[in-house]
Amino acid sequence: MQRPAFDPTAEEVARRVLADIRKHGDKAVQKYTKEFNGINLPPAKFAVPREERLAASASMDLLFKRTASEIFARVVRFGKASMRKDWSMATPKGGVLGEKFTPLARVGAYIPGGAAPLASTALMSVALAKIAGVPEIVACTPCDKKGQVNPYLLHALEVAGATEVYRIGGIQAIGAMAYGTAHIGKVQKIVGPGGPYVTAAKKLVYGDVDLDMVAGPSEIAVLADETAVPAHIAADLISQLEHGTGHEKALFVTPYMSLANKVLAEMERQIASLSRCESITKAAASGALFVVTDNLDTGMEVINRFAPEHFEIMTKEPRRWLQKVKNAGAVFVGAWTPESAGDFVAGPSHVLPTGGTAAFFSGLTVDSFRKRSSVIAFTRADLIETLPLIEEMGRVEGLDGHARAARIRFENPS
Structure with missing residues (x-):
């Protein structure tokens, strides 16, 4: 149940790399991009020019363009509805107390691009900064060995409103945004998910910049009773194990041993048919956990102790159990709400706390990109x-x- 939010080995590497970047700037970023990503990228090539981004958008098929635009619209609709508004109240003797919210001036979003080009993360992080009114929105994402950034990801960043894009990933991207270099300006805050090394790097730069949360390798927990469909549960657990870092977690909790056995069999059957079968099998071997409890109340206690990034309630009366949730980054209520709906399209950001930190962190919102000032008159x-x-x-x-x-x-x- 307990799992570290940070990998000690990754933190040791990140500390060394960040110290070098702080001291040597672009030279160190180039060095570690070659070491970790296998490409010798000169600093003048760090940035993805606007022309390249527009060319990527022009090359997109119509279906993806429509998909990205619709998801962006859903994120904007939810984001605007959830924004905190300036407010005020009267003092006893005729004065005014209140709060005002101001967008940050320059923020950085890390967009993973290793095992998969996470175009959805661009839409669910950069778009929130745009809604908040941030004028300078930096995005960093790793390129391939030819120096190219996935065109679908570039189009998503264009739709979301990124003002600068850099083909830099990993620890070096976090260091460059946190400390600033000759070619990459320092930001005020870094947001976005990443693997163990990115997560460790974010932790270490806190104080030089603000952070959103601990958003490391993905995880999911499912609470189900006898009304749930085993194939659906298995598919949802697998959906988070397929991200590819090997550090993903999938927890299934139920009072029914027969259901647990059926879900396990379904997972084995479904994994064999997926394109990432090998990496999913590896992640499942170390990160899948099945717990059979006496009843659903005990199951909910297990879930709250686990504090998952994503939590699905697949029971006869899911809204009843929603009231008992204390610790979860996002809650998916009922049989018609697969976690992938939240990952891709629902509206709330899928950048969520992991590693048990949902017990005290919350997911990314528009207000993550704004400062709050008290007003006293x-x-x-x-x-x-x-x-x-x-x-x-x-x-x-x-x-x-x-x-x-x-x-x-x-x-x-x-």
Whole structure:
């Protein structure tokens, strides 16, 4: 049940690489791109020019263009609805208290591109920054050994609103965005999922930049009763094991041993027919876990302890069990809500906390790209009313300058 949010080995490598990038900038980014990705990419070639991005869009088939546009529209619709609005309230003596929200100036989104070009991640991360009003949106994604970025991914980034795209991946991308180099400007915040090395690198640059969360290798948990279809459960568990890092997790919890056996048989049957059979089998061997409990209540306790990135409720009354969820990045309610709907099309971002951190982190939203400022506007009467409180706290804390800063406003000027 317990699994580390960070890989110690990956963290050790990331620490060494990041120190080199902080000191040597582009030279180190080029060095590690060659070492880890097998391509000697000069700094002048880091950026994907706008012309290349537009050419990728022009080469897209109509079906994918329509798909990307529809997903973008769904993300925008949900994102705008979920945005927190500026608000205010009156003080007892006629002043105003409130909060205002301001977009960050420059953010970075990491888009994985190794085992699969995650065009959906571009739409579900970069688009949120655009909705928030961020003027400079940087995207980093690894290129292939010929220096090319997947055209579907480039088109998705264009649709989502990326203003800069760099063909850099891994630890070196996180370092370049966090510290800045001659060719890649420093950002204020880095968001997006990644494998163990990217996740470790994000942890280590926190403080130089803000972060969204721990968004590492994918994971899923399913709670099911006898009404669930074994083939559906198996397909959903497999959908997260196929990402390809080998560190994915899939937890199945049920009170029915017969159902667990059927799901296991279905997984074996379905995996054999998939294009990534070998990597899924490897991930399942180390990351699939079946738990048979006495009842669904105990099963829900197991789920909440696991704190999954994705959690599916496949029971007779799924909404009843939704009320009992305490720890999950996203909850998929009912038999008609496969996790892949959330990954690709529903609207909420699929960039979610992993490694048990859903117990204290939340998924990416539009507000992840905005700063919140408190607003305080006292009247003279407000300050008169609160002056004794300010003076008493100043006395207790030994901060007489604080007390004087309030009191002096009522003294005759010298």
